[in-house]
Amino acid sequence: MTNHFRRLAILAGAALAVAAASAQQATYQVRSITPEAALKAASAALAACQKNGHQVAVAVTDRAGHPLVMLRDRHAGPHTPQTAIGKAYTALSFKLNTTEFVRATQAGQPASGIRDLPGVVAVGGGWPIEGGGSLVAAIGVSGAPGGDxxxxxxxxxxxxxxDDLEF
Structure with missing residues (x-):
């Protein structure tokens, strides 16, 4: 093989290696909560509120912000399901519990305008859920007397x- 053909072969090999490396970087893996774990979390949250005498709705969203589970106590207000979903969505979107979100977005704060985005609910009761160092879901509760x-x-x-999330 001549030097010219060797150089072409080396360049072609290098080009294939670069293309293969680029293809590997074109996707990524994401961890998200399972529907079973979402139901377990929602059920536990609902039970905790019932134990304290509160009629609430509880929603759990997946990593992408889509609702997986929504449970509503029989006497919870009609607004509580959508509010719970909005709290979970807000906590997930901003990677911040909604009580802290309320403080960070008060009038006069630089981020106050994000409260006006569609679906955002600036009331306590929404929490991001992390597992194995990744954001995997969020939970929102609505209907108890106050965000606390x-x-x-x-x-x-x-x-x-x-314990199920620590993988």
Whole structure:
């Protein structure tokens, strides 16, 4: 083989190697909560609120913000399902519990305008759910008297699946 053909072969090999490396970087893996784990978390959150005498709705979204589970206590207000979904969506979108989100987006704060985005709910009771160092879901609770009480129930839901998420 002549030097010219060897150079062409080496260049062709290098081009194939670069193309293969680029193809590997064109996708990524994402972890998300399973419907079974979402139901377990929602059920635990609902039970915690019921134990405290609160009629609520609980929603769990997947990693992409799509609702997987929504449970509503029989006497929870008609607004609570959509509010719970909005709290979970907000916590997931901003990777921040909604009680902290309320503080960070008050009037006069640089980020106050994001409260006006569609689907965002700036009330306590929404929490991101992490597992294995990744954001995998979010939970929202609505209907207890105040965001602090909703937070307690949401945390109980996360605690119920904490061991299942640490992979």
């Amino acid at each position: 009480a909703d937070d307690v129930c949401a945390k109980a839901g996360i605690a119920a699946i904490r």
